[in-house]
Amino acid sequence: MIEWLVPADVGTGAALSLVALSAATSLLTAAAGIGGGVVLIAVMAVLMPAQALIPVHGLVQIGSNAGRAAIMLGDVQWRVILFFALGSLVGAAIGGMTAVRLPPAVLNIGLGCFILWSVWGPKVAAPGRFKVVLTGVFSSFLTMFFGATGSFVSAMVKTMKLGRLEHVATHSACMVAQHAIKVVAFGLLGFNYGPYAGLIVAMIASGFLGTLLGKHVLVKMRDETFHRVIAVLLSLLALRLLYEGLVLFGSI
Numbered sequence: 001m002i003e004w005l006v007p008a009d010v011g012t013g014a015a016l017s018l019v020a021l022s023a024a025t026s027l028l029t030a031a032a033g034i035g036g037g038v039v040l041i042a043v044m045a046v047l048m049p050a051q052a053l054i055p056v057h058g059l060v061q062i063g064s065n066a067g068r069a070a071i072m073l074g075d076v077q078w079r080v081i082l083f084f085a086l087g088s089l090v091g092a093a094i095g096g097m098t099a100v101r102l103p104p105a106v107l108n109i110g111l112g113c114f115i116l117w118s119v120w121g122p123k124v125a126a127p128g129r130f131k132v133v134l135t136g137v138f139s140s141f142l143t144m145f146f147g148a149t150g151s152f153v154s155a156m157v158k159t160m161k162l163g164r165l166e167h168v169a170t171h172s173a174c175m176v177a178q179h180a181i182k183v184v185a186f187g188l189l190g191f192n193y194g195p196y197a198g199l200i201v202a203m204i205a206s207g208f209l210g211t212l213l214g215k216h217v218l219v220k221m222r223d224e225t226f227h228r229v230i231a232v233l234l235s236l237l238a239l240r241l242l243y244e245g246l247v248l249f250g251s252i
Helices: 012-032 036-047 050-071 078-097 104-120 129-146 150-158 164-188 194-220 223-251
Strands: none
Touching: 012 036, 012 050, 012 194, 036 050, 036 150, 050 129, 050 164, 050 194, 078 129, 078 164, 104 223, 129 150, 129 164, 150 164, 150 223, 164 194, 164 223
16 A cells, blocks of 8 residues: 555665654754754665665755745745855756765864854854855755755854744745755756655655644744754754764774
């Protein structure tokens, strides 16, 4: 009965776990503004073949973020999206064509430091257009290799000092643009999404249900509480990146 959502290289138990996890991580991101994509890709890395991890995660994240942006459409800050998307096109092109990858240890430590600085460093009233484009370039380059760069983009959006609904809506719209560009890039590079279509559809559907539940939590939360929560979550994610980077340095 459920064979349609189980790819040949993913077991039934793993597929069902991924569908349930998609709902849980979408709820987390809708309620707290960040974190779901990282948790999802970390588990997918254990349950899925490596060659399918980044492209399948990207397609699932399009559905998850599109659902979130759709139900908060009036809160999206559209002036940001165009410049971010332009930068994302450049970053995905560079990431897709390059044969030389920066050492993962350097990327993890650099990204972790940037996030911590963005959360706890001197506050900027609003990001300029160049900063938004640059964030699109760098985060899209990274996402071609690591998949989940939502914390990096969220750190940029946080500098805009938006309300909780505007923050989540704008961040979601940015991630739709970035993941869509990435998914197209992997398709052009030859990845076949067909065998994973059923699983992707099921994960997107369950993720939308999680988003609906998460929005109810978000609406009841005060802006001050939201920004405290997101600062803590971003810091924890940054410390995780720093730890992984130092471990990788130690193994060199």
